[in-house]
Amino acid sequence: MSNGNQTRPGRRAAIVAGLRTPFLKAGGAFRDLSAVDLGALLVNELVARSGVDPSEFDSVVFGQVVPSPLVSLIAREVVLRTALPRSVQAHTVSRACATSIQAATDAADQIALGHSDCAVAGGAESLSDAPIFASRHLAQALVSASRGKTLADKVKAFAHLGARDLQPVPPALKEPTTGLTMGESAEKMAQVNGVAREAQDAFAYQSHRRAADAWASGKFDDEVMHVPVPPGYERVAARDDVVRDDATPAALAALKPVFDKRHGTITAGNASPLTDGAAALILVSEEKARALGLSPLGYLRAYAYAALDPRDQLLMGPAFAAPVALDRAGLSLPDMDLVDMHEAFAAQVLSNLQAFASRKFAEERLGRPRPLGEVDPARLNVNGGSIALGHPFAATGARMITQTLRELKRRGGAHALLTVCAAGALGAAVVLDAAEA
Ligand SMILES: CC(C)(COP(=O)(O)OP(=O)(O)OC[C@H]1O[C@@H](n2cnc3c(N)ncnc32)[C@H](O)[C@@H]1OP(=O)(O)O)[C@@H](O)C(=O)NCCC(=O)NCCS
Numbered sequence: 001m002s003n004g005n006q007t008r009p010g011r012r013a014a015i016v017a018g019l020r021t022p023f024l025k026a027g028g029a030f031r032d033l034s035a036v037d038l039g040a041l042l043v044n045e046l047v048a049r050s051g052v053d054p055s056e057f058d059s060v061v062f063g064q065v066v067p068s069p070l071v072s073l074i075a076r077e078v079v080l081r082t083a084l085p086r087s088v089q090a091h092t093v094s095r096a097c098a099t100s101i102q103a104a105t106d107a108a109d110q111i112a113l114g115h116s117d118c119a120v121a122g123g124a125e126s127l128s129d130a131p132i133f134a135s136r137h138l139a140q141a142l143v144s145a146s147r148g149k150t151l152a153d154k155v156k157a158f159a160h161l162g163a164r165d166l167q168p169v170p171p172a173l174k175e176p177t178t179g180l181t182m183g184e185s186a187e188k189m190a191q192v193n194g195v196a197r198e199a200q201d202a203f204a205y206q207s208h209r210r211a212a213d214a215w216a217s218g219k220f221d222d223e224v225m226h227v228p229v230p231p232g233y234e235r236v237a238a239r240d241d242v243v244r245d246d247a248t249p250a251a252l253a254a255l256k257p258v259f260d261k262r263h264g265t266i267t268a269g270n271a272s273p274l275t276d277g278a279a280a281l282i283l284v285s286e287e288k289a290r291a292l293g294l295s296p297l298g299y300l301r302a303y304a305y306a307a308l309d310p311r312d313q314l315l316m317g318p319a320f321a322a323p324v325a326l327d328r329a330g331l332s333l334p335d336m337d338l339v340d341m342h343e344a345f346a347a348q349v350l351s352n353l354q355a356f357a358s359r360k361f362a363e364e365r366l367g368r369p370r371p372l373g374e375v376d377p378a379r380l381n382v383n384g385g386s387i388a389l390g391h392p393f394a395a396t397g398a399r400m401i402t403q404t405l406r407e408l409k410r411r412g413g414a415h416a417l418l419t420v421c422a423a424g425a426l427g428a429a430v431v432l433d434a435a436e437a
Pocket of ligand 1: 258
């Protein structure tokens with residue numbers, strides 16, 4: 001059986017299609033759609049566009065990072081709301097911002113093992129629909145009131161509540177270990193690594209410029225579906241609404257720091273925004289691709305996950321995962337025609353790039369004699385990243401895989417490295433191969 005030039009065992013997983021919704025700011029045009037709504041709309045369209053008969057699919061791996069308590073298994077709900085047969089088994093994954101990387105590597109592993117031939121992998125996020133919780137005291141009072149036998153019992157359950165107990169509790173984007181938000185953690189990284197505000201803003205400006213150029217040149221037209229927006233459905237969301245054609249260095253420089261208002265460097269302009277959206281891929285075994293006459297976009301060659309102590313530099317996971325993924329691929333950084341690094345914050349990207357190039361980091365933190373190397377800016381995030389495109393947590397990995405494979409094809413490149421940092425101080429890295437010409 002052909003294993004191409006893949007270095008990992010088992011059957012090679014071909015990525016034959018990828019699609020996403022536009023990514024829209026949370027609280028915007030997608031506010032009436034849940035993550036399941038977005039996921040189902042997207043997967044239906046992806047399957048229809050692929051031309052693969054729904055009966056060919058055997059599994060769906062799908063994720064959501066901030067799940068609704070009303071939907072415990074988004075992957076299966078997506079199956080049940082699409083044209084896929086009800087016999088398609090499904091499982092939900094979560095690895096924070098690397099969730100749809102996890103979905104893709106799970107699907108690829110099942111294909112490698114021979115347990116799956118044709119799978120959908122992706123993720124959806126609706127930060128407009130993030131669950132709002134009752135305080136612990138109010139929740140206890142509600143439970144006790146529901147058990148009360150008389151009206152007096154029920155009323156008594158609320159007697160000890162104060163005004164603070166009635167305040168709704170939003171989901172925290174805080175690290176439980178450190179109590180710091182993602183933004184505060186990135187601020188710490190900027191300080192430790194000496195990443196100046198100017199460098200962060202310059203990187204954010206480039207992200208907007210490149211994303212705006214990619215939209216203007218039609219590069220995204222076939223990878224972003226149009227979504228009719230409820231309640232009227234007469235409006236259609238066709239483009240990301242975060243990316244600014246008119247971004248300027250001066251406007252970015254004028255923004256106030258958000259997470260450390262006095263001494264900080266991170267602003268709404270050099271951070272990824274809270275976003276709604278969905279993205280997914282179709283992965284098939286090579287044999288299945290041949291049998292169905294499908295032309296692969298490319299192949300998942302190797303991957304690695306890594307972690308560090310969250311009390312260290314929270315979003316440094318890519319610098320730990322990338323060398324392992326490249327080793328597993330049998331390749332090195334100069335072999336990469338493209339590098340796509342998820343942009344949680346410009347400070348996080350610049351800190352990781354610094355670590356990629358640092359001999360000290362390689363020796364002391366990775367126990368390796370040489371650093372990975374400098375990433376050529378002309379190969380990095382060439383069509384923009386999460387700062388400009390938006391970051392619906394669970395959708396970002398699948399968005400990156402599709403965007404990168406399509407760009408590899410345009411350039412006639414052979415390999416790409418993708419990295420994602422994630423909560424819990426996790427990192428993910430994937431090496432992709434372009435389809436053979
Ligand atoms: C940074 C953050 C707090 C900003 O939230 P926000 O204040 O709601 O952001 P907005 O989009 O309203 O932007 C604030 C202002 O900056 C302006 N702005 C944002 N980007 C800009 C840009 N590139 N150029 C010029 N102005 C910009 C907006 O127009 C807005 O101006 P206004 O107040 O005059 O309307 C929020 O996006 C956030 O929490 N991001 C991090 C998410 C996170 O932690 N993700 C996990 C990482 S993996």
